Amino acid sequence: MNKLTNKAGQVAFRLSPVAAGCAIFVSAMATSAFAQEAVPAVPAAPVVETAVEAPSVVVVTGIRQGIEAAISIKKNNSSIVEAISAEDIGKLPDSSVAESISRLPGVTTQRSRASGKAAGVSVRGLSPDFNGTLLNGREMASTSNSRSPEFDLFPSELMGSVLIYKTPDASVIGQGLAATIDLRTAQPLDFGKRVIAISAKKSRLGVDVEGDLPEGDGKRLTFSYIDQFANRTIGVAFGLTKYEEEGGAQAKFNSWGGWAPTLPYNGQQVALPGGFTADTEVNTHNRDGAFATLQFRPNRNFRSSIDLFYSAGDDGYKKTGLEGAIGGNANGAYDPAGVLQNVTVVNGVAASGTLTNFKGVVRNHIESSEDDLKSVGWNTEWKAGDWTTNADLSYSKAKKQSSRYETTAGLPGDATALDTISWTGFNGGNFTDVVYKTGLNYADRNVAKLTDVNGWSGGVASPQAGYLALPHVEDTIKAIRLTGKRSIEFGPVEALQFGYNYTVRDKARTGEEGRLVIKGGNPYGTAAVPGTDTVIAGTTGLPVVAWNPLGSLGTIYELAPKVDADILNKFWDVKEKVNTAYVKADLDGTLAGLSYRGNVGAQIVHTNQTGGGYAVDLARCTGNTAATCPAKAVSESSSYNDVLPSANLTFDLNNDQLLRVGVAKVLSRANLDDLRASSSVSINTSGPFPLLTGSGGNPQLKPFRAKAFDLSYEKYFGKKGYVSVAGFYKKLDTYILRAPRAFDFAGVITPSTPLPQTGPYAGSTEGLLTQPVNGEGGSIHGFEVALNVPFELFTPYLDGFGALVNHSDTTSKVTLPSFGFANVSFPAMDIPLPGLSKKVTNLRVYYEKAGFQIAAAARKRSDFLGVVSDFQDNQQLTFIKGETIVDLQASYEFQTGYLKGLSIYAQAINWGKEPFQEFTVDRNSVTNKVDTGRTYSLGMGYKF
Structure with a gap:
């Protein structure tokens, strides 16, 4: 609500449209309820706890058990939700939580650029940053720039269920604008008996990758234990999982954003491929995960539980490949301009040809990281009469230490006998299909030596034979929550709930970076590449020298620490204090002859945020070291308030038919790195005239805000299946975009800071500042259809068969400026919201x-704008081609005899070998392609 002051000085309040809508709901429900006093209330059936099942009960397990449990969650929730439940204790239907979630209506995933596995989860056409992610109802720390943790931190075997709120509930803290994803571990007192589950899985990764590259392998072990003691007043659950994977070799190719410059040839300008980076990459992933829950429930009026979750792992990516500029990228003596020879010109395009003075760069890079996430929560509930009180304390901490070694080999900067490069099959846009051939053999250690090949850091004055970056991220969340709920009888209101939540979050990104210099002090110095290994460079078929640079600091290289505005701009710290008070009423009544249930409520949120970082004084910055480019720590604070009303109603249309209506105001906070106070300013001379340009964060940034209708x-069909049709509309009040704007830097520079000397901005402090800012206007709307049925509903002859199919179509009227793309600079044009796939379709038949289980699943999404991390650890935008991923699964569980409880299974992931592909403007001109092949898995489990 917006506060106003009237002429008499009294305080009045103006209802927002969403708040007014919620008020109308309550008023209408109350009027209807009082008008129908003759309709008696039907008492709810008492819940009877028992550990013994009647012998006539048919126990459903496996796929159908998971489906029925998820349907029950969806059907009985007062909000519009989607759910997925473990098929049985110890496993989910897919190898990861993200893959399982992606099969739900309106939900899809973006695959990892490195591994090809499902990673970030998008709901209703919005990027993962628009989701709130919870663990057992609590916010978690993260190791990325985003607020939510990466989903690969959560082994699927440790999850009991996943609940996705598509409409908000006033009692849920940490909600998102698109959805709220609540990951839930198993609660031991929800089980009727002791359960012990053990499983082991062996995998082959990167099978049938293009180029006949080596395959990878993996192994996975899990153990889960659930038990109840002291007449079911104490429950204990814990789970352990461990997996190790060395991925198969992946052939990658990047055309630098589809760059096709022109060079002169026989009196005309002809287009040619501007350059490429082709890598063969091998990745490793190791993770240990654990959860434990202790529950104490001595009677119906008191319960207390402690939840612990731990996940620690390390990831590594070894890239070996070749890159080089072909046209338009001469760098003085280090990389002199070449001359075209023997060119075949077709429609102004150099379909084939040769370029002289080529300098190939052999890359041997290693990126590695170690992370861990610890979360603990203590929840206690006490009932006294009509009141139920609850206290919840939680703590979550995440840390990630990364390292990035980049090494270059080739001809030294003062080489005079340079290489040639030839190509065939270029039509102006088919960059990934071009065939290259070099004049020199870069697999020969007498040719390719460790050195500063291209003088990228300034040449002789600042040699760079490699680069080392050591970023460190640490995030801590502390929260306390107090709630009280009272049963009442007031029209349709059957209970009132009040709550308060206080959250403090501290997140920081620190580290150091530096140039790797060949020992000895010679800027043109070289060193032999250790070992004898060679590797094919990506999809090119060209062999290159290969080695592991770990441990080479101090033996081959010396480190020259590097400090400049761009590097310091990546180091920041952000602190948030969020106070949330809420009230929610549970509803149960009738309207126009229809019974309904639901909730109405509101959150009042006060946010105080402080962004820290570094500012560089250009007047004193004469180099790239701490001594020659001094900086000072800066910080800035802001605060804001939000009122977030919400209402959810579910009407019973009889015959197991429900009509749900949801209306709310929602928000998603900015990524934490967007709130940093770091900034950089420099004179940009790459345009038509020099001017000051700067970039940085914005501690004054406000959240994405929207009004939502569902x-x-x-x-x-009982608890066996359902069909649903849903529509949604989100009116964006504010959103966040990153774009340059006119800015006067007079307040952030000193009188001695260098200014442009020529052009229209000569001597001027005005220029362009690129930072995240709030925009206004726009909408997102769409529809979803879903069918989840066993075929026995149609005929008993198809008992055991079933299908799940859903489709969503989403449209956005929000367009953003095209800044922040990877490897390319666009002219002004509009782009859609990141993460938005217009069409998403999922199919699963089983x-x-x-004891037999056979399932085939396919998920298809259209092209979308994705977010990836570039070589400098910055977030960049890129278009990702639509894809269809097909997975297969088969298993058998012994039903009787000595082997009862033993199951064996096989899986095939990405059966169609769908590659991960990026493009810039034209989807037919692929700029980055990653072929991950298939993954085969065999496993067995035992439950008793």
């Missing part, structure tokens, strides 16, 4: 009977 029709 409508869903659902028809259930057969399950007599």
